[in-house]
Each structure stands twice: as structure tokens, then as C-alpha cells.
Amino acid sequence: MAKSDDCVHILQGLLVFGNVVIGMCGIALTAECIYFVSNPHGVYPLLKATENNDIYAAAWIGIFVGLALFALSILGIIGVIKASRTLLLVYIILMLITFAFEMASCITAATHRDSLTPEVFLKQMLERYQKSEPANNNDNEVTKTWDELMLQNHCCGVLGPSDWQEYTSAFRLTHSDADYPWPRKCCVLDAQGLPVNLDGCKLGVPGYYNSNGCYDAISGPVNTHAWGVAWFGFAILCWTFCVLLGTMFYWSGIEY
The missing domain is CATH 1.10.1450 (Cd81 Antigen, Extracellular Domain; Chain: A)
Incomplete structure (x- = not known):
């Protein structure tokens, strides 16, 4: 029993740590995307005129996804510490929805940059x-x-x-x-x-x-930020996926 409790505590610690990382990554993603949409290099009107400004749409999605990840990381930490099935179920569902939005943002940023020839x-x-x-x-x-x-x-x-x-x-x-x-x-x-x-x-x-x-002067800044939004987002998704799997395993072991 003691050994089992130790394993549970270790898993709890890992999940708390995982959610702390998710929260920090969410803040960083939001900051990066805000900087991108602030048009620091002044090229947004050119992208808008091409009617292909989906990269900016991806960045806007990234802003809200980053905020959602930060909020959900707090919810996840509370749910893990309290061992609450209800809180963790809400956390898992909302995190899966957020995961889907961030996946869309990453794919959009990674693919549409190639069309700006x-x-x-x-x-x-x-x-x-x-x-x-x-x-x-x-x-x-x-x-x-x-x-x-x-x-x-x-x-x-x-x-x-x-x-x-x-x-x-x-x-x-x-x-x-x-x-x-x-x-x-x-x-x-x-x-x-x-x-x-x-x-x-x-x-x-x-x-x-x-x-x-x-x-x-146009493609350099746009490609740099697009790759940042895409690949940083993919890195966050990989980490979040692992934390989600651990949370589901932990949730399944909590007694009603």
C-alpha cells in the first residue's frame, strides 16, 4: 500500500510539474503571437492585400490558445492535488478542445508561409x-x-x-x-x-x-514569426499530449 501511495505521489508531482510547464509555455506563446500581430515590421497591409493573411489568423488563435493553456494548467494542478475526478474530467475535455485549436494554428502557420512567393x-x-x-x-x-x-x-x-x-x-x-x-x-x-x-x-x-x-525584407520577418508560431506550438502540443495521457491514467485510478 505504501509503495502504491508513493507511486501516486510521484505521478501527482510529475503532473503538477507538467502543468507548470504548460502554463509557462502558454504565456510565452501568447507573448510571441501578440508581438507578431502587432505588425512590428509593418508588412501586414501587404499580406492583407494578397488576401492571404492566414498567418495572422494563426497568430490570433495562438494568443487565445496560450491564455487557455495557462488557465487550464491552473485547473489541472488543482484537480491533481485535490484528486478530483470532476475537475480533471473538465480539464481533460477543455484541454482536448484547446489542443485541436492549437493544432489548427500550427498547421495554418506552417503551410501558408510557403504561399507568400x-x-x-x-x-x-x-x-x-x-x-x-x-x-x-x-x-x-x-x-x-x-x-x-x-x-x-x-x-x-x-x-x-x-x-x-x-x-x-x-x-x-x-x-x-x-x-x-x-x-x-x-x-x-x-x-x-x-x-x-x-x-x-x-x-x-x-x-x-x-x-x-x-x-x-518582407519574407524574412514573416517566415521567422510563422516558423516560431508553428514549431513552438508543435513543441507545446507534444508536451501537452504527454501530460494529457498521464492525467487520463491518473483520473482512471481515482476512486469515486
């Missing part, structure tokens, strides 16, 4: 950047976001300045090729925000225009 952003930029008659406010947001992106990252277009030369664009319809081979934001600017050498920029003289594209 250079071609997607190139099509969006060519169609919406400085559109003469914006169909909605999203077009203005796209223009503003691209301007800020090119200024902050010293880049031009998606793949480079040649984007504006090789493809038809809304920008080209209102700007002549001679005066505006590419937007002024592609020029190297001085402290006052003016081109260092406008003629050199127009002619594509190295040092007077930004020759690199902006795709890495």
Missing part, C-alpha cells in the same frame, strides 16, 4: 502601387507600406528596380519612363529625403539608386 507580392505591387484611382483604402495602404519599406530597407521593388521596367504597372501608367524609370523611393536619399543625385538615379548609376529588391 515573390510573384504574389510582385503582382500586388504592380497592380496597386500608386494606382491613379484607388478602388479602396487598401490600395493607399499598399502604396504607403511600399514607400516605407523601400525607405527603411534601402531596396526597390520586389526583386529589384527592373520590376518597374519589365512589367506593366499602375505606376507606369501615370509616370513616364524617362523621368520615372522607378519610384523616387528607389533613389539613394540624403538627410532631407531628397535624391543624392537624381540624374544618376534615373540612369541607374551604382551608388545613386538601390539595386536590391525588397522581398527578403
Whole structure:
């Protein structure tokens, strides 16, 4: 009997520890997802314009899942310590529901990041950047976001300045090729925000225009956060699965 009691106490201790880890992971997941949806790199309008912002939806799910994991970890600890079948049954059911939501969040984040290709952003930029008659406010947001992106990252277009030369664009319809081979934001600017050498920029003289594209500045932060949301979530799910199995075993041994 004493040996059996010792085993029960060891299992209780492991389950309490497991739930403490789940609670801390829940807080960390919530913090990570809040940082992601706060749009720290300013690329959300571009994702929204592509009509493929499911990565942000996954992050929003992650926020609520993280809070749920923290709350349920407390419920689980109380249920284990009190050896309450009712509390643990509620814990198991709610944890399974939360588990399903987090699985959906992880899969969404892991799969949709692969659809954000250079071609997607190139099509969006060519169609919406400085559109003469914006169909909605999203077009203005796209223009503003691209301007800020090119200024902050010293880049031009998606793949480079040649984007504006090789493809038809809304920008080209209102700007002549001679005066505006590419937007002024592609020029190297001085402290006052003016081109260092406008003629050199127009002619594509190295040092007077930004020759690199902006795709890495967009995809880098998005992919980093998407992988963070996905793989940290999967790690939490693996740990939670083990704790759930232990809780079910413990619950089945509690006498009515």
C-alpha cells in the first residue's frame, strides 16, 4: 500500500510539474503571437492585400490558445492535488478542445508561409502601387507600406528596380519612363529625403539608386514569426499530449 501511495505521489508531482510547464509555455506563446500581430515590421497591409493573411489568423488563435493553456494548467494542478475526478474530467475535455485549436494554428502557420512567393507580392505591387484611382483604402495602404519599406530597407521593388521596367504597372501608367524609370523611393536619399543625385538615379548609376529588391525584407520577418508560431506550438502540443495521457491514467485510478 505504501509503495502504491508513493507511486501516486510521484505521478501527482510529475503532473503538477507538467502543468507548470504548460502554463509557462502558454504565456510565452501568447507573448510571441501578440508581438507578431502587432505588425512590428509593418508588412501586414501587404499580406492583407494578397488576401492571404492566414498567418495572422494563426497568430490570433495562438494568443487565445496560450491564455487557455495557462488557465487550464491552473485547473489541472488543482484537480491533481485535490484528486478530483470532476475537475480533471473538465480539464481533460477543455484541454482536448484547446489542443485541436492549437493544432489548427500550427498547421495554418506552417503551410501558408510557403504561399507568400515573390510573384504574389510582385503582382500586388504592380497592380496597386500608386494606382491613379484607388478602388479602396487598401490600395493607399499598399502604396504607403511600399514607400516605407523601400525607405527603411534601402531596396526597390520586389526583386529589384527592373520590376518597374519589365512589367506593366499602375505606376507606369501615370509616370513616364524617362523621368520615372522607378519610384523616387528607389533613389539613394540624403538627410532631407531628397535624391543624392537624381540624374544618376534615373540612369541607374551604382551608388545613386538601390539595386536590391525588397522581398527578403518582407519574407524574412514573416517566415521567422510563422516558423516560431508553428514549431513552438508543435513543441507545446507534444508536451501537452504527454501530460494529457498521464492525467487520463491518473483520473482512471481515482476512486469515486
